[in-house]
Amino acid sequence: MEAKESTGSAAPAERHAGWNELFFDLVVVAGAGQLARLLHDGPHLADLALYAVVYLAFWTTWAGFAVYGDIAAAETRVRTLLIAMFGMAVMAASVHTVQSSHAIAFVIAYVALRWQAGRVWRRGSIVVDWPLAQFGAGAVPWLVSLFVDTPLRYWLWALGIALDIVTLLVSTRERTLRRAGERAARRRDGRPPPGPAHGPVAEPPRLGESRIDSAHMGERLGLYVIIVLGEGVIQIIDAASERDSWDGPLAATGLGAFGLLAAICTLSLLYGTNGIPRLRKGALAPRLAMLLHAVMTGFLVALATALGSAVAHVDDVLPKGQHWLLCGAMAGYFAAGLVAALPLADRSDRVWLVGWALPCLAVSVALAPLGVGLPAWATIWILVALVCWQIAYDPGTSGAASSGRRWRGFRRSAPRGA
DSSP states (O other): OOOOOOOSSOOOTTOOOOHHHHHHHHHHHHHHHHHHGGGSSOOOHHHHHHHHHHHHHHHHHHHHHHHHHHHHGGGOOHHHHHHHHHHHHHHHHHGGGTTTTTHHHHHHHHHHHHHHHHHTSOTTEEETTOGGGTOOGGGHHHHHGGGSOTTHHHHHHHHHHHHHHHHHHHOOHHHHHHHHHHHHHHHHHTSOOOBTTTBOOOOOOOOEEEOOOHHHHHHHHHHHHHHHHHHHHHHHHHHHHTOSOOOHHHHHHHHHHHHHHHHHHHHHHHSEETTEETOOTTSSOHHHHHHHHHHHHHHHHHHHHHHHHHHHTTTSBOOHHHHHHHHHHHHHHHHHHHHHHGGGSOHHHHHHHHHHHHHHHHHHHHHHHHTTTSBHHHHHHHHHHHHHHHHHOOGGGGSOHHHHHHHHHHHHHSOBOO
16 A cells, blocks of 8 residues: 555644655755756747746646655655655756756656656555546646657646646635546446456545645645745855955845745745745635645745845846746745735735835836836845845834734734645
8 A cells, every 4th residue: 555545533643754755855955956947048929838837847847746645654665765756866867958958858857757656556546635646637738748849848837737637726625526526436337247258347435535745745845945045145145256256246145035035935944835925724725725836936036036146147137037036036925925915814904014024015016117227236135125024024113903903913813834
């Protein structure tokens, strides 16, 4: 048996990521570094689109096996994780030349791992919190892309990712169970009748739900955010190490870049859940929270690239493409926080939520075209101030006492961990 079904009993107290899961997550370190390289040149819109598709393919693969480890718990097979780790390593190594010689290797590894991620579950086990375990239609366009050339190949990749996103958006628990029951009924109706010509027919497996351990999965998702932020640290250090002279502008840029990553870590992990700022436990269905996590961490990997470029260009203004990438990545991060926070509050409190998120989102968007001529360190410190605003924001001091009290209560009750 490769996975265990939930029984409705309480999850074991204080369950944390095991050594096998932590070792598996090392492949994310390599993957984040390789994915960031897609954005080093420019980037142009085509580069951003390719990055988004390839990143979501990588993240989806990781998530499939992370969910397996979460549900299987002590029954997780190390061999399965090692096979997945090797396949993801192939994907990561293929990223740099995914537009040319290694596209085939990337696709084969991805399709094989998607197949393996669906195969690990016991027959009749329905993973209602991760519908992609049952529905692998998103991998079909990738398989077809092996037989076509560019640019149609990239469109097929995008189609596959789009199918996965739609599946996560629309596949509720009830719909997932209903579709699984319908498939089981069709298989049962299509079986030949028992008799001498066919022999006895085994009964179809009984369907059962498998649910994730929210606390444990939240820790895994939080660790993923830390790994992605660590890629930002690596990019900063690499850029600084290549400079002969360490001067004031380098110190201002480097300190600001580290401060930005530290502020994001604080906002995401101390004032949120699953590494998503202001997301509270149970506010979103697990599949939606994980999809939001994928989008947010994609922006953070892009931010890592932009910060490395900022340190490398401390003597002049940041190249226009990298400046837009820096501001756009932060705008995406703020937007993810707003999406996560909106389900938390009633209608009156959402006014205060707008005061928390909208200024930061608006400034980061406006900074892209208006701050092109600013030195890199100035842009970074403005972004640091925006994140610090979200950490320190308390509307209770500016009127509307009743709403302020409700919001302060929300702040006190916000989960303080991944």
